[in-house]
Amino acid sequence: MNLSYYLRGHLVNTLANIKNLLPVDDLRKNVKFKNIHKGERLFILGSGHSIKLQDLKLLQNEIVMSQNHFHAHPDTSIFKPKYQVVIPKFHPKEYDSDWVEWLRTMEEKLPADCTYFFGLNTKEMVMQRPKLKDHSYFVEPGFNANCLSKAKVDITGLMMRVPTVITQCLTIAIYMGFSEIYLMGFDLDQLCLIANDRDNVRFYGNSPITSNKAEKDFEKDLASTGIDWFNMYAIWHQLNLLKVEAGKRNVKILNATRGGMLNMFDRVVYEDIIKS
8 A cells, every 4th residue: 555545545535525515315324224223233244264163053042144146045934034134235137147147046045034235336236136136235345444443334325335244244244233243254354265266165065147258257357456465454444444443432342253364353152142
């Protein structure tokens, strides 16, 4: 990172603050979720291989947030996610058919009453899905977190850009007011795995949007330029911003992942938490 990067980043954030002065109806609807779960606990499920070592059937009486293609897990019908968070669309339009197929798998596998959070740029295709349109809400990334000293967690306006889905999940969960947030399956070791076998980075292999040419070319570009290492820094920085903001709100973020590299959050043993 150099001076020009920071100057651009601060300009981006200034424009984002200005945009937040002009309310967007689709984002304002999210106010219904503000502190809706105050005093409750949440389990957010990541797609790292460690998740296969944990019995998710124990979550059937808990509030669960899944993300992206986690509905490929065989126990989804048992723990029944209450919330599903999906990254904003980042592929060119010619790959929209992959996204449409991906949405179809969500309709098929997730509970009928599941509430979804999509990027605003997927609204058009989401609203065409009969089982999704009445249960979907939208968020919009805008802030460069690397040039922030305080996390943006108000989802009625622009949020921080999404380097990976965990930051999007945590932003929404903090806004909802959960008192305890448990992370599971967030190994965050993809850089150690992708060079050897990109089709085996997540516990489910690939989804309809991670197996196409656009995704493979994107990954190749990040690896060849070294930007993927910078992105890991961006993830860590944003997670630490979220940790500080959560602390100010008396929200505990705890890591129940079996192993992995997510060390900024205190670790707990999943089975002990479920028993408590």
